[in-house]
Amino acid sequence: MAFKNDPPGQWLSTLPPGCLRLSSGYPDPALVPSKEIKLAVTRLLEEEGDLPLHYMGSPRIPQLKKFLQKRMAQRGVELALDELLITSGACQAIDLIARVLLDNEAVVAIESPSYMEALEIFQNYTPHYMTIPIDENGLQTELFADMLKDRKEKGQPLPRLLYTIPTYQNPTGTTLSLERRQHLLELAEQYDFVILEDDAYGELGFQDVPHLLKAMDPTNRVLYVGSLSKVVAPGMRIGWVVADKLLIEPLSWFKKDLDHPFDQATMASFLEVTDFDQHLHALTNVYASKCQTMLLALEKFLPPEVSWFVPKGGYFVWVKVPGVDTSKILSEAFDAGVSFVPGKYFFLEQQEGLQYMRLSFSYATEEEIGKGVELLGQVIGKNIAVAEND
Amino acid sequence: MAFKNDPPGQWLSTLPPGCLRLSSGYPDPALVPSKEIKLAVTRLLEEEGDLPLHYMGSPRIPQLKKFLQKRMAQRGVELALDELLITSGACQAIDLIARVLLDNEAVVAIESPSYMEALEIFQNYTPHYMTIPIDENGLQTELFADMLKDRKEKGQPLPRLLYTIPTYQNPTGTTLSLERRQHLLELAEQYDFVILEDDAYGELGFQDVPHLLKAMDPTNRVLYVGSLSKVVAPGMRIGWVVADKLLIEPLSWFKKDLDHPFDQATMASFLEVTDFDQHLHALTNVYASKCQTMLLALEKFLPPEVSWFVPKGGYFVWVKVPGVDTSKILSEAFDAGVSFVPGKYFFLEQQEGLQYMRLSFSYATEEEIGKGVELLGQVIGKNIAVAEND
Numbered sequence: 001m002a003f004k005n006d007p008p009g010q011w012l013s014t015l016p017p018g019c020l021r022l023s024s025g026y027p028d029p030a031l032v033p034s035k036e037i038k039l040a041v042t043r044l045l046e047e048e049g050d051l052p053l054h055y056m057g058s059p060r061i062p063q064l065k066k067f068l069q070k071r072m073a074q075r076g077v078e079l080a081l082d083e084l085l086i087t088s089g090a091c092q093a094i095d096l097i098a099r100v101l102l103d104n105e106a107v108v109a110i111e112s113p114s115y116m117e118a119l120e121i122f123q124n125y126t127p128h129y130m131t132i133p134i135d136e137n138g139l140q141t142e143l144f145a146d147m148l149k150d151r152k153e154k155g156q157p158l159p160r161l162l163y164t165i166p167t168y169q170n171p172t173g174t175t176l177s178l179e180r181r182q183h184l185l186e187l188a189e190q191y192d193f194v195i196l197e198d199d200a201y202g203e204l205g206f207q208d209v210p211h212l213l214k215a216m217d218p219t220n221r222v223l224y225v226g227s228l229s230k231v232v233a234p235g236m237r238i239g240w241v242v243a244d245k246l247l248i249e250p251l252s253w254f255k256k257d258l259d260h261p262f263d264q265a266t267m268a269s270f271l272e273v274t275d276f277d278q279h280l281h282a283l284t285n286v287y288a289s290k291c292q293t294m295l296l297a298l299e300k301f302l303p304p305e306v307s308w309f310v311p312k313g314g315y316f317v318w319v320k321v322p323g324v325d326t327s328k329i330l331s332e333a334f335d336a337g338v339s340f341v342p343g344k345y346f347f348l349e350q351q352e353g354l355q356y357m358r359l360s361f362s363y364a365t366e367e368e369i370g371k372g373v374e375l376l377g378q379v380i381g382k383n384i385a386v387a388e389n390d
Numbered sequence: 391m392a393f394k395n396d397p398p399g400q401w402l403s404t405l406p407p408g409c410l411r412l413s414s415g416y417p418d419p420a421l422v423p424s425k426e427i428k429l430a431v432t433r434l435l436e437e438e439g440d441l442p443l444h445y446m447g448s449p450r451i452p453q454l455k456k457f458l459q460k461r462m463a464q465r466g467v468e469l470a471l472d473e474l475l476i477t478s479g480a481c482q483a484i485d486l487i488a489r490v491l492l493d494n495e496a497v498v499a500i501e502s503p504s505y506m507e508a509l510e511i512f513q514n515y516t517p518h519y520m521t522i523p524i525d526e527n528g529l530q531t532e533l534f535a536d537m538l539k540d541r542k543e544k545g546q547p548l549p550r551l552l553y554t555i556p557t558y559q560n561p562t563g564t565t566l567s568l569e570r571r572q573h574l575l576e577l578a579e580q581y582d583f584v585i586l587e588d589d590a591y592g593e594l595g596f597q598d599v600p601h602l603l604k605a606m607d608p609t610n611r612v613l614y615v616g617s618l619s620k621v622v623a624p625g626m627r628i629g630w631v632v633a634d635k636l637l638i639e640p641l642s643w644f645k646k647d648l649d650h651p652f653d654q655a656t657m658a659s660f661l662e663v664t665d666f667d668q669h670l671h672a673l674t675n676v677y678a679s680k681c682q683t684m685l686l687a688l689e690k691f692l693p694p695e696v697s698w699f700v701p702k703g704g705y706f707v708w709v710k711v712p713g714v715d716t717s718k719i720l721s722e723a724f725d726a727g728v729s730f731v732p733g734k735y736f737f738l739e740q741q742e743g744l745q746y747m748r749l750s751f752s753y754a755t756e757e758e759i760g761k762g763v764e765l766l767g768q769v770i771g772k773n774i775a776v777a778e779n780d
Contacts, residue, residue: 032440041431050422053623088478088647095646121646233443235651256485256511257478261625263652 006327006350016334020372023339024363025170025315028290031283032233033270040270052265055258060268067271068226068240076215077224082245085252088260090200090227090239091117094163096251097196097223097241098125101161109159111139113318113346113353115170115198118163129348130159136309138176139164141183148191159193167210168201168314171346171358175312181213188221200227203280205313206288220244228267230315230362231283236263284313290361290369291317297370301377303384315362318343321380323387326357333379338372396717396740406724410762413729414753415560415705418680421673422623423660430660442655445648450658457661458616458630466605467614472635475642478650479629480590480617481507484553486641487586487613487631488515491551499549501529503708503736503743505560505588508553519738520549526699528566529554531573538581549583556603558591558704561736561748565702571603578611590617593670595703596678610634618657620705620752621673626653674703680751680759681707687760691767693774705752708733711770713777716747723769728762 015023044052044060052058065081072079087093094117102108102125110122112131122129130151132144151158164184166176176184188195197213214224224242232238237260241251294317298308308319319340327342343356359376361369405413434442434450442448455471462469477483484507492498492515500512502521512519520541522534541548554574556566566574578585587603604614614632622628627650631641684707688698698709709730717732733746749766751759 026444029440029444032443034435034440034443037443038432038435041435042428045424045428045431050419050424050623053422053424053427053625054416054419055619055624058625088650092647117646117648120643124644229445233440233652234445234648235443235448235655237647237650237652253510254514256507257482257627257647258507258624260478260627260650260653262623262627262656263650265625266652 006344014331014334015339016337018337019334020338020368020375021363022359022361022369022372022376023341025360026363027230027234028286028362031286033274033279034233036274037233037236037266037270040273041266044265044269048265052261054261056261058261058265060265060272061259061261063272064238064264064268067268071276072224072226072242075209075212077212077242079242080245083242083248085241085243085248085255086259086264087239087241087255088237088257089229089234090198090225091121092255092257093225093239093241094118094196094198095121095124096254097161097225098122099254100247100250101194102126105157106160107157109144109162109193110348111164111169112348113171113343113356114163115165116345118198119346119348122163123348128157131348134169134172134174136174138166138169138174138180139184141180141187145183145187148187152191158191161194161196162188163196163198164213165198165200166213167199168204168311168316170201170314171316171341171343172309172318173311173314173316174309174318175210178210181211181216185213185216185219185221189219193221195222196225197222198225200225200230201314202226203231204284204287204315206284206291207312209313214242223247231280232267232270236267238263238267287313287315287362290364290366293366294359294361294369294373297373301374303377303381305384306380315360317359317361319357319359321355321357321384323355324380324383325354327354329379329383332383333376336375336379338375338379340376396734404721404724405729406727408727409724410728410758410765411753412749412751412759412762412766413731415750416753417620417624418676418752421676423664423669424623426664427623427626427656427660430663431656434655434659438655442651444651446651448651448655450655450662451649451651453662454628454654454658457658461666462614462616462632465599465602467602467632469632470635473632473638475631475633475638475645476649476654477629477631477645478627478647479619479624480588480615481511481629482645482647483615483629483631484508484586484588485511485514486644487551487615488512489644490637490640491584492516495547496550497547499534499552499583500738501554501559502738503561503733503746504553505555506735508588509736509738512553513738518547521738524559524562524564526564528556528559528564528570529574531570531577535573535577538577542581548581551584551586552578553586553588554603555588555590557589557600558594558701558706560591560704561706561731561733562699562708563701563704563706564699564708565600568600571601571606575603575606575609575611579609583611585612586615587612588615590615590620591704592616593621594674594677594705596674596681597702599703604632613637621670622657622660626657628653628657677703677705677752680754680756683756684749684751684759684763687763691764693767693771695774696770705750707749707751709747709749711745711747711774713745714770714773715744717744719769719773722773723766726765726769728765728769730766
């Protein structure tokens with residue numbers, strides 16, 4: 001059950017206070033609507049009194065469900081309220097799905113690299129994995145098809161579940177192409193597995209937002225997980241699952257935190273006076289600009305050997321630094337005044353991620369992003385030179 | 391994994407709106423400090439801005455931990471901060487402990503009757519139980535000793551964990567005597583099990599509050615679970631575990647909701663301007679008076695065959711109605727305009743609880759309590775007469 005690798009997050013505590021944080025997968029502090037939430041919670045408690053402070057009873061909690069139902073419909077997914085479960089963020093949703101669908105013999109297919117917390121969660125349940133590498137168009141479904149075929153021919157166990165972040169992925173920022181989305185759904189049908197679509201960043205497209213897997217899913221094989229963490233506030237812990245009601249029932253059964261009325265009612269109160277499309281538009285404008293700043297700085301300050309994927313949305317740029325173990329230059333970067341997340345933490349086999357790093361353009365200001373990438377360029381430049389001389 | 395009995399809570403949805411709610415284990419609405427929480431959350435967001443809305447960073451979250459540490463010290467339990475885990479209410483704490491300590495071969499010892507949610511939680515993990523009946527002094531440790539001895543002699547598996555609410559128990563309102571507390575700790579040592587002390591009601595004593603098991607525990611066999619649900623507001627979902635740091639670590643590992651910064655920081659903001667002892671004093675005065683009203687009404691309106699335990703604190707009175715299946719008179723009570731919780735839901739073997747009902751004096755007003763018990767007396771009176779004529 002223990003994490004066999006160097007556990008992620010431990011280095012966080014060593015992050016110097018003044019550091020330019022290109023490591024943080026947090027929303028931009030200026031975009032977290034703390035003033036609006038203050039008004040929302042004040043209005044909530046003035047209007048409802050003690051209701052949102054009890055186990056149940058706030059009329060705004062059904063309202064939150066209806067908001068999510070409507071939002072999903074706008075994104076092409078029609079659902080009944082009993083096909084929806086509100087969770088404490090996407091992580092709890094993933095954990096509940098793993099708990100209900102997996103056991104220690106289950107094989108989980110995961111795109112590689114992937115979200116650190118999800119890797120931790122799945123490893124609490126099973127030691128069996130298929131990992132499918134990502135390129136600039138997301139999970140390589142052709143390769144996945146070959147791997148599945150090979151497993152089937154050899155009589156090896158097939159995956160029960162595929163975990164994917166198809167849109168503006170964490171950590172690579174890549175988006176699964178439409179053809180591959182189609183292909184993935186066909187594979188799920190052919191090899192009888194379910195797809196856990198983690199859409200935490202899916203509303204954060206700089207231009208168009210791609211079709212949800214869940215909206216293209218005729219056979220109901222996709223379990224959709226959404227989150228308001230990246231588009232409103234992670235500290236409110238609002239995520240949700242859309243799935244067949246036969247699955248929602250056991251998920252609820254294992255959800256033993258008895259819900260979060262205060263968080264949920266506050267969020268509903270915030271949403272009822274927010275033009276959500278306009279809110280998203282404001283966010284994506286800022287993130288698109290910050291992303292552009294980061295990409296320009298990378299062009300300017302990084303040595304020519306270094307490469308990256310160009311994201312179309314989300315929070316992250318995934319950078320390859322050939323010949324350098326990025327976890328070994330982290331303290332040097334801290335000393336220079338900038339932070340990043342070493343790539344290895346996003347791989348089940350950490351060895352595979354040594355040459356990568358995740359940069360986030362979400363949290364730092366444009367100025368900090370420019371300066372941070374410049375400092376990082378110096379640290380990387382020096383270490384690439386050392387690597388080449390080795 | 392499924393609940394083999396009639397699932398609790400289903401009847402809740404049939405509760406008529408105008409009903410006098412002697413069923414609700416909710417705090418008194420007038421005692422839930424919604425105005426103070428409104429001020430607390432306003433101050434929090436004015437002073438901290440976006441900090442409590444991120445995954446981490448609010449300085450008030452460490453303050454909440456220090457508050458709990460200090461409070462536990464006042465109650466006789468000195469602890470280091472790494473021996474404390476804040477959870478989403480007591481339920482999540484119980485679930486995490488079950489997840490880490492149990493498997494499907496583990497035997498769990500449970501006092502009977504017990505908290506419905508806890509019964510559900512444990513049944514998600516194991517089908518093996520020892521149930522130890524409660525009398526007016528709580529769990530009958532003499533009987534438990536005999537059962538353990540018998541199991542040992544027969545080579546049967548011994549319990550890995552005992553779950554108990556030793557103080558103002560849910561549903562019986564009983565309190566484990568000091569002698570039995572001592573005896574229980576000796577049994578834990580002798581038969582090598584851990585004690586999960588659920589103290590959700592422990593601060594709600596009408597006069598003295600008894601010693602915590604955790605405070606009497608020289609061999610560190612007690613895992614303590616506390617909650618602010620019954621003394622501040624359940625909708626804030628603040629519970630905690632006190633245990634050896636070697637256990638706190640895996641509990642955190644399986645806690646996949648990534649914490650609740652907004653709830654926790656709001657609670658810390660509330661607590662920092664609250665005289666907690668005075669707050670508790672105000673609560674217990676009201677609950678003591680409501681309890682007295684309920685006891686007087688029971689004396690006045692219930693037939694002589696009906697009996698109950700006299701609680702020294704908490705929320706509940708446990709009533710025995712000889713010869714009547716209380717679940718069968720629930721709809722009749724609803725029609726009369728009063729609700730209660732049928733006793734069977736608090737038993738692993740629901741059959742054992744047919745003649746009981748849980749009444750709560752916490753939620754209803756004094757007037758409602760008096761009237762509700764009177765209505766209940768009529769319903770019970772009629773049904774006892776029927777039972778005697780059968």
